[in-house]
Every structure is written in structure tokens, then in C-alpha cells.
Amino acid sequence: MNLANLSGASSPDPTNPQCSAKGCRADAVWVLAWNNPKLHTPERRKTWLACEEHREHLAQFLGVRGFLKDVVTLEEWDSRVE
Ligand SMILES: [Zn+2]
Numbered sequence: 784m785n786l787a788n789l790s791g792a793s794s795p796d797p798t799n800p801q802c803s804a805k806g807c808r809a810d811a812v813w814v815l816a817w818n819n820p821k822l823h824t825p826e827r828r829k830t831w832l833a834c835e836e837h838r839e840h841l842a843q844f845l846g847v848r849g850f851l852k853d854v855v856t857l858e859e860w861d862s863r864v865e
Contacts, residue, residue: 812835
């Protein structure tokens with residue numbers, strides 16, 4: 784995490800979401816919906832955003848822990864969430 788960058792950053796643009804992978808600033812294309820049963824109620828969904836490059840990596844990270852519930856494109860996710 785680079786604090787110098789953060790302090791100078793303008794507020795995030797909600798129309799241009801970025802990948803959740805560490806250090807990645809690529810535009811997000813995918814939404815990974817997940818749930819940690821130890822922390823969250825079953826209906827609860829946490830989301831990570833991923834670019835094309837990191838979707839596999841992030842999905843695997845969640846998948847091996849049994850947290851991953853869904854992987855959809857950002858476009859589809861937005862159309863689901865009213
Ligand atoms: Zn990325």
C-alpha cells in the first residue's frame with residue numbers, strides 16, 4: 784500500500800471500478816461474490832472485483848477456502864443489483 788499515492792488520490796470513480804488484486808489498477812471486468820461462513824450469514828455476499836488477468840487467481844484463492852459463491856461479469860452483476 785502506497786500512502787503517498789493514496790493521500791493524493793481523488794475519490795474513486797464508481798463508474799470505473801478497479802480490480803481488487805493487490806497492486807492492480809486495471810479496470811474490473813468480473814465480480815467474485817463470496818461468503819465466509821465463519822463471519823457472515825449465509826445470504827450475505829462480499830464482493831471482489833477482478834480484471835481479466837486476476838479473475839482466475841482471486842477465484843482460486845476464494846475457491847480453495849470454500850468461500851466462492853459466484854463469478855459474473857460486472858455488467859451482469861450491475862443488472863442484478865437494483
Ligand atoms: Zn487485476
